[in-house]
Amino acid sequence: MTPDSLASAYRAYLDCLNRQDWPRLGDFVDDSVTHNDRPLGLAGYRAMLEQDYRDIPDLRFTIEWLMCEAPVVASRLVFTCTPRGRFMGLEVNGRTVTFREHVFYRWQAGRILEVRSVIDKAAIEAQL
Amino acid sequence: MTPDSLASAYRAYLDCLNRQDWPRLGDFVDDSVTHNDRPLGLAGYRAMLEQDYRDIPDLRFTIEWLMCEAPVVASRLVFTCTPRGRFMGLEVNGRTVTFREHVFYRWQAGRILEVRSVIDKAAIEAQL
Numbered sequence: 478m479t480p481d482s483l484a485s486a487y488r489a490y491l492d493c494l495n496r497q498d499w500p501r502l503g504d505f506v507d508d509s510v511t512h513n514d515r516p517l518g519l520a521g522y523r524a525m526l527e528q529d530y531r532d533i534p535d536l537r538f539t540i541e542w543l544m545c546e547a548p549v550v551a552s553r554l555v556f557t558c559t560p561r562g563r564f565m566g567l568e569v570n571g572r573t574v575t576f577r578e579h580v581f582y583r584w585q586a587g588r589i590l591e592v593r594s595v596i597d598k599a600a601i602e603a604q605l
Numbered sequence: 606m607t608p609d610s611l612a613s614a615y616r617a618y619l620d621c622l623n624r625q626d627w628p629r630l631g632d633f634v635d636d637s638v639t640h641n642d643r644p645l646g647l648a649g650y651r652a653m654l655e656q657d658y659r660d661i662p663d664l665r666f667t668i669e670w671l672m673c674e675a676p677v678v679a680s681r682l683v684f685t686c687t688p689r690g691r692f693m694g695l696e697v698n699g700r701t702v703t704f705r706e707h708v709f710y711r712w713q714a715g716r717i718l719e720v721r722s723v724i725d726k727a728a729i730e731a732q733l
Contacts (some may be wrong), residue, residue, distance in 0.1 A: 480674075542709055542721070544672050544679050546608075551672050551679035553709055553721060565727060579707030579723040581670055581681055593670070593681060595707040597723045599693060 478584065483545040486587065487552070491538045497530055499523050507588040533560045541577070548585060554578040565598050567605060576600045606712065611673040614715065615680070619666045625658055627651050635716040661688045669705070676713060682706040693726050695733060704728045 478486065490505035508519045517525060530536055535558050542553035555577050560569040576597045583591035606614065618633035636647045645653060658664055663686050670681035683705050688697040704725045711719040 544674050595723045595725045598726045
């Protein structure tokens with residue numbers, strides 16, 4: 478994949494998440510996907526995302542910085558959202574918070590095979 | 606800068622940190638550097654790093670994943686180290702912990718002008 482085609486595929490993946498279009502998730506995510514070394518597979522990855530939206534109904538993925546160099550995408554995402562209850566072990570309880578996620582994705586044959594994510598928990602704590 | 610020259614410069618920057626060669630830091634870091642939006646400047650950035658080494662004498666920067674596309678470097682760093690006391694508000698107190706930092710650096714004229722860093726605090730908590 479060229480940098481441009483990888484960027485297009487990644488943006489389409491985020492659009493899929495933002496639409497909560499779970500039947501299409503397999504267009505972007507490999508059956509054997511791992512997330513921070515956990516072998517979730519596509520079904521487990523979908524379940525994780527569905528739970529994220531139950532916990533944070535106004536969740537929305539927005540790119541701040543993006544780098545694409547096959548087979549890897551590196552992305553700085555920003556979220557301004559309102560977790561209903563506990564989030565990352567923190568009592569957010571309906572407050573609106575802004576935080577970043579820095580995430581690397583390794584792609585294979587047009588789909589995401591490996592996700593390495595770090596969420597800025599300290600930034601959330603500082604807002605509570 | 607080409608991807609290769611940027612990667613070389615970034616590796617030389619990490620070598621400088623790992624040697625604690627503070628007089629050379631200005632070869633890699635701009636006088637006006639910011640860190641997560643804080644306008645530290647070179648002196649403040651050096652002071653932050655010197656404090657990091659006082660807090661964590663066995664600190665060592667090791668690359669796991671690296672992407673270079675001028676003017677940005679994206680890096681997944683891994684640390685196995687032994688903070689003496691509190692670290693990121695956590696009572697680590699001399700335990701050895703392993704964690705990652707995902708960090709984006711924007712370069713200008715051969716030096717780092719902007720750093721956007723997220724440290725995996727949740728991973729450290731899980732080890733305490």
